[in-house]
Amino acid sequence: MPKGSNQKLKLYYLAKIMVQKTDDSHYLTMPEIQKLLAEYEVSADRKSLYDDMEALRVLGIDVIGEQQGRKYYYYVGGKHFELAELKLLVDAIQSSKFITERKSSELIKKLTALVSEYEAAQLKRQVVVQGRVKTMNESIYYLVDEIQTAMLSNKRITFEYLTWNLNKEMVPRKEGLYEESPWALTWDDENYYLISYDTPQQKIKFFRVDKIRNITIMDKKREGREEFEQYDMAAWARMNFGMFGGKETMVKIAFNNSFVGIMIDRFGKDMTIRPSKREGWSETNVEVAISDQFFGWIFSLATNVEILEPADVRQRYKTEIANLMKMYK
Numbered sequence: 153m154p155k156g157s158n159q160k161l162k163l164y165y166l167a168k169i170m171v172q173k174t175d176d177s178h179y180l181t182m183p184e185i186q187k188l189l190a191e192y193e194v195s196a197d198r199k200s201l202y203d204d205m206e207a208l209r210v211l212g213i214d215v216i217g218e219q220q221g222r223k224y225y226y227y228v229g230g231k232h233f234e235l236a237e238l239k240l241l242v243d244a245i246q247s248s249k250f251i252t253e254r255k256s257s258e259l260i261k262k263l264t265a266l267v268s269e270y271e272a273a274q275l276k277r278q279v280v281v282q283g284r285v286k287t288m289n290e291s292i293y294y295l296v297d298e299i300q301t302a303m304l305s306n307k308r309i310t311f312e313y314l315t316w317n318l319n320k321e322m323v324p325r326k327e328g329l330y331e332e333s334p335w336a337l338t339w340d341d342e343n344y345y346l347i348s349y350d351t352p353q354q355k356i357k358f359f360r361v362d363k364i365r366n367i368t369i370m371d372k373k374r375e376g377r378e379e380f381e382q383y384d385m386a387a388w389a390r391m392n393f394g395m396f397g398g399k400e401t402m403v404k405i406a407f408n409n410s411f412v413g414i415m416i417d418r419f420g421k422d423m424t425i426r427p428s429k430r431e432g433w434s435e436t437n438v439e440v441a442i443s444d445q446f447f448g449w450i451f452s453l454a455t456n457v458e459i460l461e462p463a464d465v466r467q468r469y470k471t472e473i474a475n476l477m478k479m480y481k
Contacts, residue, residue: 165192166204167213170228175268179218179225228268235271238263242275248339255293292344298367299334299346308333308372312365316413318434320421322363329366332357333374347383349376356383360417401442404461406435411456418449435460447472 169188174180180188182198189196196204205226208215214229241263245256264272302309310329314322332348335356339345344361356379406428407415416423419438428435440446447469450457459466 159194161192162189162194162196163204163207165189165194166196166201167208167211170208170213170215170226171267172269174227175271176227176229178268178270179227181223181225185226235267235274238267238271238275252292292362295361295364295367296337296344298369299337299361302367302369303334303336303374305369306374308370308374309367310370311367313359314363314365316416318409318412318425320416320425329368330359331370332359333376335374335376335380337361347380349374349379351375354379356380399442400439401462401465402437402439403442403459403465404435404437406430406433406458406460407453408432408456409434411453414453415457442468444472 166185166189169180169185173188182201185201186196205215205217215226216229217224217226219225242260245251245259245263248256251259260275264275267275299309308331310331313325313330315325317323332346332350334346334348336347337344338347346359346361346364348357348359349355350357356376405415409432412425412434415436419436423436423438426435442465450459450469451473459469
């Protein structure tokens with residue numbers, strides 16, 4: 153048989169065919185494998201393919217050969233990731249606010265390359281990235297890397313910390329830079345947080361990583377190790393985060409303009425913002441899951457946020473709060 157022009161890449165293309173075209177439910181015969189190799193301009197006789205299959209096994213690809221009737225079939229059994237494991241990873245990527253929509257699609261595409269095209273179709277069917285509230289900060293991956301570098305080298309960092317204004321623009325929260333001793337990164341409420349120690353204030357602080365800009369690693373050693381080791385992270389997470397569940401309803405909410413950042417963080421940059429009749433306030437219409445957790449979130453914002461419509465949700469909230477106040481009298 154004449155040699156194909158890509159003969160040196162024979163083992164590579166064979167591995168690609170076996171991983172992409174086969175799994176526990178999809179098999180290939182030897183003639184089918186030869187035909188697929190020919191599409192890559194690679195020729196192969198049966199004897200050499202037997203040797204190549206063994207080479208793939210040595211390389212860690214679980215090639216299995218089974219006889220069914222008069223035919224012999226080949227497929228890849230165990231892979232680095234089971235399909236169920238990849239589905240979990242895809243779900244995590246989709247739900248993570250700190251991963252941008254573009255990067256989410258890129259990562260999921262890379263994950264689908266680890267399974268057969270049939271299994272990849274199952275992963276793609278559950279991909280619903282578009283429309284979710286995602287960070288707009290494309291550089292978050294580099295920010296995380298710089299923070300980790302600072303922690304490994306036991307150095308402090310300086311940075312700008314941003315907040316939203318009513319024009320939906322990210323602006324520095326204060327004049328000048330924050331100087332912090334970074335101690336950990338945590339992923340909670342689908343966001344990445346920096347946990348650091350503030351020397352002048354002598355306390356542990358938390359910063360959303362996607363709101364950090366212009367990090368510089370300083371030539372100063374970190375402080376606050378003892379305070380960080382004594383801090384109860386579990387208690388902090390319980391106080392600050394919770395999942396909303398319940399019937400989804402369009403709700404009209406009024407809020408103090410100083411709370412615009414909190415509203416955008418919760419509902420995304422695409423939320424509508426309209427001036428309110430009340431001076432220094434704005435309004436928005438957002439779809440929320442009506443639940444005790446939602447009412448708890450509204451209550452935590454005190455008099456700075458108010459439910460306006462619909463009337464039944466507004467009344468239910470007032471009733472829930474009245475009952476709560478009675479319990480503590």
